[in-house]
Amino acid sequence: MEFYNTLSKRKETFQPGEPGRVKMYVCGPTTYNYIHLGNARALVVFDTIRRYFLYKGYDVTYVQNFTDIDDKIIKRAQELNEDPVALARRYIEEYYTDADALNVRRADVHPKVSEHIPDIIDMIERLIARGYAYVTGDGNVYFAVRKFPEYGKLSGRSLDEMRSGARVDVDPNKRDPLDFALWKAAKPGEPFWDSPWGRGRPGWHIECSAMSLKYLGTAFDIHGGGADLIFPHHENEIAQSEGATGETFARYWIHNGFITINKEKMSKSLGNIFLVRDLLDHYSPAALRLFLLGTHYRSPLDFDLDAMQAAEKAVIRLKNSLMLLREALEGRAVEEADLEGEDFAGKLEEISSRFEKGMDDDFNTALGLACWFDLAHETNSYLHRSAQPNRSLLERALQLFTDFNGILGVFPEEGGEIVLEERKVGDDLSEKLLELLIEVRQDARKQKNFALADHIRDRLKELGIILEDTPQGVRWRKA
RNA sequence: GGCGGCAUAGCCAAGUGGCUAAGGCGCGGGACUGCAAAUCCUGUAUUCCCCGGUUCAAAUCCGGGUGCCGCCUCCA
Structure with a gap:
């Protein structure tokens, strides 16, 4: 190091x-x-x-x-x-x-x-x-x-x-x-x-x-x-x-x-001091942290709104991948070996060692993040091409997600697990009502009543809930 | 004036001597879908500010130039 x-x-x-x-x-x-x-x-x-x-x-x-x-x-x-x-x-x-x-x-x-x-x-x-x-x-x-x-x-x-x-x-x-x-x-x-x-x-x-x-x-x-x-x-x-x-x-x-x-120095005289508190009114802490670690720590870092928006999107990409991974582990993962997974296993280890090599060389967090995105991509790709993904491979991928996050700290953690707020609504009743709405919408879709189905989806989106119709069923997450 | 840093695709940004120049955002094509979303596949820098040099080989080293920035004062 x-x-x-x-x-x-x-x-x-x-x-x-x-x-x-x-x-x-x-x-x-x-x-x-x-x-x-x-x-x-x-x-x-x-x-x-x-x-x-x-x-x-x-x-x-x-x-x-x-x-x-x-x-x-x-x-x-x-x-x-x-x-x-x-x-x-x-x-x-x-x-x-x-x-x-x-x-x-x-x-x-x-x-x-x-x-x-x-x-x-x-x-x-x-x-x-x-x-x-x-x-x-x-x-x-x-x-x-x-x-x-x-x-x-x-x-x-x-x-x-x-x-x-x-x-x-x-x-x-x-x-x-x-x-x-x-x-x-x-x-x-x-x-x-x-x-x-x-x-x-x-x-x-x-x-x-x-x-x-x-x-x-x-x-x-x-x-x-x-x-x-x-x-x-x-x-x-x-x-x-x-x-x-x-x-x-x-x-x-x-x-x-x-x-x-x-491109200007942040200073009181220029009146361009950004307080963390104000930024967090507009951007997620995860995006801010990812933005701060996306450039090598010794280089100057220029803040601008486009960069923050890009970081916000990037965070969502990591989240989506983690959610897909967890869903597969809770559902379709199997113990049996999977031919599709051979390549994936090698990729995981390659990503892991590249991450550590980068961090060993003057704390290259930008490279570390790139490895994390590679991990997300390879995981998504594997889950996409394999109907019955191998459990131990997925667990290894999840371990890397946890390791990377443990170092880069983008998402909060509890008991060694990454905490995502994406799948929580206010209370039990809200959650049941949401499930009811999804059910009603599915019935509408079966009856080809797409106007109603789309209406429900649009209104939920306005309320901050995004619905995704996947081959495995309906997923929902917070916007 | 003194000291130091940086210049890589539309934007952000790794890489500091040799595999096809990482990754993110964006954009284009395709798959999936009733449509979306998400995801996958795929394209997107013949080239790394300019000029000269070293080397079999340079974005990567050396010299010169141009541009931008920081510190020298309280400041993360």
């Missing part, structure tokens, strides 16, 4: 620090609003990577933080005249609503900054003691980038290169313009915590260092996040963590690419 490591700038074979275990930390959202498409991509990408490690048999420890103390939160809270900590907590709950909808599994630990202030203070003290940080007269603490010779190793920049591009609004208390805050003194009206340097709050970068080291230790396996975090956030995390511990921080760095909207 190999994947691209931002630190070395090439693909590397993965060697876990501890055999059979993967420890990963992913930068989570700052909770001052509902999550947007960009957050969703990172969530889904890293959730999928985690699922793949689990599939490969690793014992995965997955940590994802919430930044619940931050300038943006404070600003938003002041606008809404709300307590910042309460506001952040509210949006953490909203985060779970959206992440759950996207079938993103919960992390093993979801640490919050507000609950780790002592760890952060402790780490800053260590940095000061080791000469990597200094306190200014106004109660701020800064990290001295010049003291860390390897500064820039992740983002591939040197301090001198960056100096020319440095901003003008340099704090005169900083020794170097690129020094960054570890602790910020509280201004009036801002939330604060007591510290050896007075009342204040942590800078943005220190939280991830303190929390990842707390839960995963030094030299943990994978640190992930969006590509925009490479600099300065992750660069600073490395400087702080390696400065404080004298040991390697994270061994592999994985970064997902950005989402653009109609």
Whole structure:
């Protein structure tokens, strides 16, 4: 298994620090609003990577933080005249609503900054003691980038290169313009915590260092996040963590690419931020997840409505195939060997190994999806040409459906089985009434009363129920 | 200005030295059907932005060009 490591700038074979275990930390959202498409991509990408490690048999420890103390939160809270900590907590709950909808599994630990202030203070003290940080007269603490010779190793920049591009609004208390805050003194009206340097709050970068080291230790396996975090956030995390511990921080760095909207960057100034919540009003979570995994995670992904509609259709194709497969297993499948199935058996194994090979090569989910569609196609084809399909072959196909979904997470699962809502109506009575209507329509068809039969079918379609007359009888599903 | 990425069919998108250039959406033909739907069969890039080079062999490597984009500032 190999994947691209931002630190070395090439693909590397993965060697876990501890055999059979993967420890990963992913930068989570700052909770001052509902999550947007960009957050969703990172969530889904890293959730999928985690699922793949689990599939490969690793014992995965997955940590994802919430930044619940931050300038943006404070600003938003002041606008809404709300307590910042309460506001952040509210949006953490909203985060779970959206992440759950996207079938993103919960992390093993979801640490919050507000609950780790002592760890952060402790780490800053260590940095000061080791000469990597200094306190200014106004109660701020800064990290001295010049003291860390390897500064820039992740983002591939040197301090001198960056100096020319440095901003003008340099704090005169900083020794170097690129020094960054570890602790910020509280201004009036801002939330604060007591510290050896007075009342204040942590800078943005220190939280991830303190929390990842707390839960995963030094030299943990994978640190992930969006590509925009490479600099300065992750660069600073490395400087702080390696400065404080004298040991390697994270061994592999994985970064997902950005989402653009109609080829433009998604940004507040352009007013084109898409919230997951709003998208889910129009598209299924399955389609959104499939859309996000249809492009390699490091490539830019352009969002547009046509692509989402295509994804929605593609999801239906997978669903239909799974339903056909399950119906055959519940009905006409037989134990006897089937000559038609010889070719199918080989195809299944070929698809399975191609899927795994693709995922082993830098998590190629686009190829994985293609394999899934091949699986659907081969399954449909077999079911089409064989009147009495072989049960064990169908069970193997179903196993692959379950495996692929277990990794890509397109459909929700329960007890290891894919859950489709297609065959459920509100309650028993509705279901019986639907069956009655289907019966009436079948009678009409027998009497060649096609006007009535079509009327029933059309009206049901308006109600979101699609009828299909197949050689095996009438099937129905939700639109 | 510095650093980096990308250019593959109508659209989206895999593939990074050699079998007929994956897959999805769309579109065309056929089968099935009372008609649909679903599904199956089948067609849909003589070619991978342009020019030059390396090689027996390149979409895939090298050089040049053109176009698009990202980061360097809070940001997934």
